[in-house]
Amino acid sequence: MSKHPHDHGDDHSELDEMDLRVRALESVLTEKGYIEPAALDALIDTYQTRIGPRNGARVVARAWVDPAFRDWLLADATAAIASLGYTGRQGEHMVAVANSDDQHHMVVCTLCSCYPWPVLGLPPTWYKSAPYRSRAVRDPRGVLADFGTVLPETTRIRIWDSTAEVRYLVIPQRPAGTEHLGEEELAALVSRDSMIGTRLADAPGQGSQP
Structure with a gap:
């Protein structure tokens, strides 16, 4: 596991100052009739x-079925992802890392909530929370266990700290027994959390995860 010099401690609120300000602004706009909370929630859910x-x-x-694309993705994720039409703010500088039997990758932003919007949408609340940001670095196996992900002790865990300059995409391992599936069927097995690294890709027939 990689170490990070920032120590955020344990005594943090689930909501930071910016989150509190956003909620206060949302309340004011709702009271004045400028926004409809239900419509806003639906919009956020769509992107998230x-x-x-x-x-x-x-x-x-695509990386699972196309070895050449996989190699390109690992060498230049920004260009490979853009070739599929996924570009934009918060996705200008991407790095892809691939899980294997020997090594598992997990992404965190220890300072705030840097996140690759073009490929993952909006960050989930837990990704932005201080407990996740600090525990992911100190106790990655414990965090994974909280998500129901238990890895062999022999599997190394590497933590990638997302920043304003670089954002990461985890390529989870392709589940066994999917050799007969096409791209669209395979994509249905890939969850948001598996691309952050907190969960594994779904097995065929397994209920969809976030």
Whole structure:
């Protein structure tokens, strides 16, 4: 596991100052009738759980079926991802890392919530929380266990610290028994959390994860 020089400690609120300000602003705008909370929630849900993660899942599925694309993705993720039409703010400088039997990758932003929007949508609340940001570095196996992911002790865990300059995409391992599946079917097995590294890709027939 890689170490990071920042120590955030344990005594942090789930909401940082910026989150509190955003919520206060949302309350004011709602009271004045400028926004409809239900519509806003639906919009956020679309970007957080549908549009963004779907894009990343297609990138992963292409890497699973196309060795040349996989090599390109690992060598120049920004260009490879852009070739599929996924570009934009928060995705200008991408790095892809691939899980294997020997090594598992997990992404965190220890300072704030840097996140690859074009391929993963909006970051989930837990990704932005201080407990995740600090524990992912100090106790990655414990964090993975919280997500139901238990790895062999022989598997090394590497933590990647996302920044304003570089954002990461984890390529989860392709599940066994999927040799007969096409790209679209494979993409359905790739969850947002598996591309952050907190979970594994779904096995065929397994319920979809976030």
